[in-house]
């Protein structure tokens with residue numbers, strides 16, 4: 351299959367679908383938000399390690415995982431009530 355890379359863990363199929371690099375599971379159709387269709391875990395930064403303690407429960411790490419194989423796809427550090435950072439991906 352001819353795919354291009356979106357990230358080390360996500361590829362773009364010729365039809366624009368986003369797929370997990372490890373198991374080829376389709377994470378999202380072309381033009382839709384992939385982060386809405388995968389598994390997500392939110393965790394306060396201070397729970398990771400003392401060095402990441404920001405002194406607030408408001409700062410979290412949000413992790414996204416493939417719902418098929420569990421591969422960690424991406425993470426973002428955001429405020430707890432902040433919307434997910436959506437990336438727009440377009441096939442060439």
Ligand SMILES: [Zn+2]
Nearest residue numbers: 370373416419
């Ligand atoms: Zn996968």
